[in-house]
Amino acid sequence: MDAVQDRPSDRPSVHIEATGVEKRYGGVRALRGVDLSIRRGEVHALVGENGAGKSTLGKILAGSVSADGGRILVNGRPVRYRRPSDARKDGIAIIDQELATLSHRTVLENVFLGSHHARLGMVSRRQQFEDFDRLVEEYGFSGLDPRAIAGDLRVADQQRVEILRALARSSELIVMDEPTAPLSRREVEQLHGVIRSLKAQGTSIVFVSHFLDEVLEITDTVTVMKDGQRVRTSATADETKDSLVLGMLGRSLDSVFPEKRVAHTGDTVLAVEGLSRQGVLKDVGFTVRAGEIVGLGGLVGSGRTETLRAVFGADAVDAGTIAVAGKPVTHRSPADAMKNGLALVPESRKSQGLLMGRSIHENIVLPALGRISPGGIIRSRRESQRIEEMIRELGIKLGRSTDPVSTLSGGNQQKVAIAKWLVDVPRLLMIDEPTRGVDIGAKASIYKVLRALADEGMAILLVSSELEELLGLSDRVYVMSRGRLVEEFTGDLESQEEAVLTAAFA
Ligand SMILES: Nc1ncnc2c1ncn2[C@@H]1O[C@H](COP(=O)(O)OP(=O)(O)OP(=O)(O)O)[C@@H](O)[C@H]1O
Ligand SMILES: [Mg+2]
Incomplete structure (x- = not known):
């Protein structure tokens, strides 16, 4: 090596x-x-x-x-x-x-990128495959296909590729x-x-x-x-x-999670039945009511993100029905879903969420632009106010809102990715790993904002791999495993951690 x-x-x-x-x-x-x-x-x-x-x-x-x-x-x-x-x-x-x-490169190429032997171009592919296997073996990092194209991997696997790259260089620090x-x-x-x-x-x-x-x-x-x-x-x-x-x-936090509401009597905002997609989703059905935060738990790859994407019209489905506020709908594209009052904050802010070169302000107003007068630049005062409000409520730390998003720290980028979907208050907010990379103080403020939105009547569907967050924030949790919804949890969720984990491994 x-x-x-x-x-x-x-x-x-x-x-x-x-x-x-x-x-x-x-x-x-x-x-x-x-x-x-x-x-x-x-x-x-x-x-x-x-x-x-x-x-x-x-x-x-x-x-x-x-x-x-x-x-x-x-x-x-x-x-x-x-x-x-x-x-x-x-x-x-x-x-x-x-x-x-x-x-666009393979896992193997990424792992050995900039490595001494790759630079010299003298080491055979076979040698690299052998080195790859040895690395993976030594560090117990199995399950990565060295021939896969890195861009096709889910975020967690891309992260493992980065880790392997550092290991391949036998770094001292x-x-x-x-x-x-x-x-x-x-x-x-x-x-x-x-x-x-x-x-x-x-x-x-x-x-x-x-x-x-x-x-x-x-x-x-x-x-x-x-x-x-x-x-x-x-x-x-x-x-x-x-x-x-x-x-x-510089201060202590007594409680990270806002108090949950006792009863949920809101109307059903989203009703999904029999949602299926070959090899990905099998007969998924659930509901989300107004005022409710519903969590989707499960292991990475269990179909949580895919469920959100299917509801949002980002991926086609083979079967299933979706009703929004009691009306059957067909979402052929995210634009259809947005017209019906749905919003999706995706998991990867870099590839799906934000335009890195554009300003913070532009990123926040982007989803709303479709509904703004021709020219797209004229915003109502209410909208401008709303943007200022979101920046303040989420505690987005920025120089000027005209600076590019790329100049923000990672956690602040995440907050912008959330803020952009809240300018036009959606009926249903679907949010995938909302606090990834966010500091604990900001986490608490994101939770507070989400709970306040629910209290105002928004329906929220949350995907989180952080069990503490899933159970601490949600009113109700569905657990997915291998593309199916396996169990629903209600009541005092925090006391059911073990059962939720067990269901996830079903
Ligand atoms: N390329 C850049 N151009 C302009 N400002 C930047 C750039 N990179 C970082 N900053 C600013 O420097 C400060 C420190 O950012 P940094 O990314 O080091 O924070 P961090 O502690 O890693 O935060 P996080 O927990 O959100 O990742 C922030 O105010 C950020 O906006
Ligand atoms: Mg950082």
């Missing part, structure tokens, strides 16, 4: 020493004089609100962004990386928050920027296993995550960031979830 074969034990115990790191994006000070010390072989967490500067810091360490000021020592030597390949020479790799898989956000429970466990074995081999890991339980479980050291500054660095063992939240937000 590539690169850094020998790891002299006389390497300094401090792997990276950064002092006074500065980064400015126009008027935004993303990092202000950050000091950070990474010990060799430790798993070092970076936590903080959306926009705190975690990704910027990670990218600077990995050479994909250059700092404006400060000093960075790697293995005791001063470095000034201009591009990722500079950092790669020092054995530093990054698994980016916004996935960087080449969508890997920056993992929210690596577990798109993964299922089992895949998260797998990745934790990978991290443990990397650590045992002496690899240092910088681990960015909004899952504080995971941070507490898997990391040795944690650095809390806020507004581009380091708040503190401590031994993970000395922190608790509450102490981290307090450090990140």
Whole structure:
């Protein structure tokens, strides 16, 4: 395999020493004089609100962004990386928050992209297949077809390709920027296993995550960031979830989930019966009432996203009926569904949700444009107000709303992806993994907004792989397995966690 074969034990115990790191994006000070010390072989967490500067810091360490000021020592030597390949020479790799898989290339090509032997073009395909198998075997990462086209993979598998790429380079330090956000429970466990074995081999890991339980479980050291500054660095063992939240937000959160309503007597907004699609969905039937948040649970690949897409007219179906507010409808396209008052916030904001090069404002008004006067630019005052309201309610942290969406931090992009569907208040909001990559404070505010919308009479259909979220937010839950709805859960959902999990594995 590539690169850094020998790891002299006389390497300094401090792997990276950064002092006074500065980064400015126009008027935004993303990092202000950050000091950070990474010990060799430790798993070092970076936590903080959306926009705190975690990704910027990670990218600077990995050479994909250059700092404006400060000093960075790697293995005791001063470095000034201009591009990722500079950092790669020092054995530093990054698994980016916004996935960087080449969508038209195969899994194999993606994994060995930029690897030493791939660059020389001297290694046979067969050798690469063998190396691939060895990697997958060593880290227990089975189930990926090396010949598959990366763009066809679901998000979680693309994430695994990125992880394999960093592993293939035998990196000495890997920056993992929210690596577990798109993964299922089992895949998260797998990745934790990978991290443990990397650590045992002496690899240092910088681990960015909004899952504080995971941070507490898997990391040795944690650095809390806020507004581009380091708040503190401590031994993970000395922190608790509450102490981290307090450090990140500057306040504590007493309850993340809003109170549920007791009774649901609203009219049925969506009634689905016998929805089927060859190999994907089998006889799926359910209802969502006005004022209700209904959760769809199940493993990744169980048909949850496919159900939303079928209802929304994004995918054709072989059989089944859909009624909206009691009227049978046929959705041949999302435009049909939108006319009937449906909205869908998709799972992957990058490929389906947002136009990265367009402004924040344009992205938010986009779904509404179809219904706006010719020319499309004239917006009613009410709409402009609504946009301002959404930005405020969701706590979207931005410079100017005319800046491109790509300049926002990952979590703030997610909030824009949600806001854009709320300008025209839909009758039914379908939302797929709404808080992926969102900090815990913002999660709480997204939950509050969703609950408030339901209280105003909106029907909400939620897909979430985070069990805590699914059970904490929903009024009622259906669990899917292999394309079927296997069970419905009502009542006190939080006490039924085990049963929900069992159903998911049915
Ligand atoms: N390419 C860019 N152009 C302009 N501003 C940027 C760019 N990248 C990041 N920023 C800004 O820098 C700040 C820090 O962003 P960063 O992505 O580092 O945050 P983060 O802590 O990783 O947040 P998240 O948890 O949402 O991923 C934010 O205010 C963000 O909008
Ligand atoms: Mg980030």
